[in-house]
Amino acid sequence: MATQKTVSATGNAVVADAMRQCKPDVMAAYPITPQTTIVEEFAGFVAKGRVHTEYVTVESEHSAMSACVGASAAGARVMTATSSQGLALMWEELHVASGMRLPIVMANANRALSAPINIHCDHGDAMGARDAGWVMLFAETAQEAYDNTIMATRIAENPAVLLPVMSCLDGFITTHSIDRVDVLDDESVAEFVGEYAPQNALLDIDQPVTHGAFAGLGGPFFEFKRAQRDAMERSREVISSVGAEYSELSGRPFGAVESWGMEDADVAIVVIGSTAGNVRHVARQLRAEGVKAGIVKVRVFRPFPYAELAAALSGVKAVAVLDRAESFGAEGGPLFLEVRSALYDAETRVPVAGYIYGLGGSDVRLELIERVYSDLSDIAAGTAQPGGFVYLGAR
Amino acid sequence: MAKWDISRIDEWKGDEFPLGACIPESGNSRDYVTGGWRSERPVRDDAKCTQCLICWIMCPDSAVVAAGEKVVDFKLDHCKGCGVCANECPADAITMVPEGCELPEVK
Numbered sequence: 001m002a003t004q005k006t007v008s009a010t011g012n013a014v015v016a017d018a019m020r021q022c023k024p025d026v027m028a029a030y031p032i033t034p035q036t037t038i039v040e041e042f043a044g045f046v047a048k049g050r051v052h053t054e055y056v057t058v059e060s061e062h063s064a065m066s067a068c069v070g071a072s073a074a075g076a077r078v079m080t081a082t083s084s085q086g087l088a089l090m091w092e093e094l095h096v097a098s099g100m101r102l103p104i105v106m107a108n109a110n111r112a113l114s115a116p117i118n119i120h121c122d123h124g125d126a127m128g129a130r131d132a133g134w135v136m137l138f139a140e141t142a143q144e145a146y147d148n149t150i151m152a153t154r155i156a157e158n159p160a161v162l163l164p165v166m167s168c169l170d171g172f173i174t175t176h177s178i179d180r181v182d183v184l185d186d187e188s189v190a191e192f193v194g195e196y197a198p199q200n201a202l203l204d205i206d207q208p209v210t211h212g213a214f215a216g217l218g219g220p221f222f223e224f225k226r227a228q229r230d231a232m233e234r235s236r237e238v239i240s241s242v243g244a245e246y247s248e249l250s251g252r253p254f255g256a257v258e259s260w261g262m263e264d265a266d267v268a269i270v271v272i273g274s275t276a277g278n279v280r281h282v283a284r285q286l287r288a289e290g291v292k293a294g295i296v297k298v299r300v301f302r303p304f305p306y307a308e309l310a311a312a313l314s315g316v317k318a319v320a321v322l323d324r325a326e327s328f329g330a331e332g333g334p335l336f337l338e339v340r341s342a343l344y345d346a347e348t349r350v351p352v353a354g355y356i357y358g359l360g361g362s363d364v365r366l367e368l369i370e371r372v373y374s375d376l377s378d379i380a381a382g383t384a385q386p387g388g389f390v391y392l393g394a395r
Numbered sequence: 396m397a398k399w400d401i402s403r404i405d406e407w408k409g410d411e412f413p414l415g416a417c418i419p420e421s422g423n424s425r426d427y428v429t430g431g432w433r434s435e436r437p438v439r440d441d442a443k444c445t446q447c448l449i450c451w452i453m454c455p456d457s458a459v460v461a462a463g464e465k466v467v468d469f470k471l472d473h474c475k476g477c478g479v480c481a482n483e484c485p486a487d488a489i490t491m492v493p494e495g496c497e498l499p500e501v502k
Binding site: 200 | 404407409410412413414415416417418419420421422423
């Protein structure tokens with residue numbers, strides 16, 4: 001195991017520190033709440049000479065991701081960070097980055113999308129980009145945000161993957177709260193991520209290449225998309241092996257899904273991000289009262305770990321899925337749709353209840369989680385049915 | 396450098412396609428014939444032409460052919476008929492002529 005130092009720091013501070021330790025060649029970024037302190041802190045590292053990164057200040061997130069695409073195509077290790085409207089403004093370049101197979105690492109501080117304008121946490125921004133071809137990691141805590149950033153670099157740059165990775169942390173709750181974090185020493189991180197060996201780098205003058213060519217009019221566009229799908233499928237194994245290697249280095253476990261109490265659970269909640277802490281707390285209390293409550297936290301959303309999720313939920317009598325994002329007009333939030341689909345091939349049909357919660361930073365109080373477990377107990381007992389479109393705690 | 400062989404492109408499978416739709420070769424725009432986009436063709440009057448070479452300098456597609464410091468021809472495989480040469484010519488020696496008028500009627 002590596003030498004580690006325990007610090008008290010915000011999620012954003014340790015994400016910036018993880019990025020410094022990964023030594024990107026280029027960062028192109030634009031500030032947006034609640035991500036700003038990541039790029040601000042990183043700019044400080046550059047100014048003080050603590051990292052030798054070409055820091056490109058741009059006039060918008062559209063330009064930030066465009067500059068990242070250009071720098072990555074040139075052959076650089078590239079990182080950036082954004083949030084909410086910024087991520088939305090990057091939308092077209094997100095697809096360019098994944099289609100060109102550029103291993104850009106981006107932190108996303110999850111924040112609601114306008115309107116009405118709001119700066120607080122929900123997952124609507126990231127979920128809106130879930131089909132953009134990026135590997136997507138989610139953190140519950142500042143510690144996980146730090147760890148995910150370092151693993152993201154290795155996952156993105158793996159020759160079998162070469163896809164961009166979005167590393168998400170909950171706006172304000174994780175980005176701005178001071179948390180206890182164990183930080184690896186610089187040398188261990190440098191050794192873990194290694195040197196980036198780019199393929200088809202524009203700056204490699206001995207092997208001239210063209211990036212961004214046309215593949216329409218009967219061209220092989222369809223085949224390139226299939227190749228992207230194959231890379232995303234291959235990333236499952238890479239995420240798992242990078243996670244195992246990182247666990248050995250850090251002493252912290254990593255799973256695409258992480259379960260608590262699922263060995264004998266009757267009722268289970270599936271959740272992403274910081275709310276997993278609240279859910280685990282309630283589940284622990286309910287266990288003391290004799291309720292067999294469990295929790296499954298999803299840490300990798302793309303590629304979606306459907307097999308792991310189905311395995312974790314096998315044997316439960318009722319499942320609730322908490323979505324911190326809407327998919328208006330769909331049968332539930334994005335996570336609900338994935339979870340129910342993952343359970344379709346299960347031998348026994350498990351009732352799945354969907355809940356929308358915490359949009360725009362709406363408070364996630366413990367009694368709301370207790371209510372979900374109580375609903376689940378009723379569903380498991382056969383005295384109630386999943387309610388459909390429940391806005392948890394809305395007036 | 397060996398030419399990138401795409402003769403079997405219609406039979407390529409999976410990993411035979413280059414990563415991220417990258418073209419592992421430079422200088423291949425000359426293989427890409429774009430003259431078919433043209434609706435007007437430049438015609439040069441040798442009597443008016445002063446051989447100032449401004450058309451050769453200005454052509455965005457490098458489709459003006461010069462030899463021995465004189466304009467000799469247009470590469471119609473690449474000329475898109477934009478008319479920049481005619482517009483820039485200080486001697487009015489280049490005229491844009493509608494393309495396709497002399498084609499036989501399609502039955």
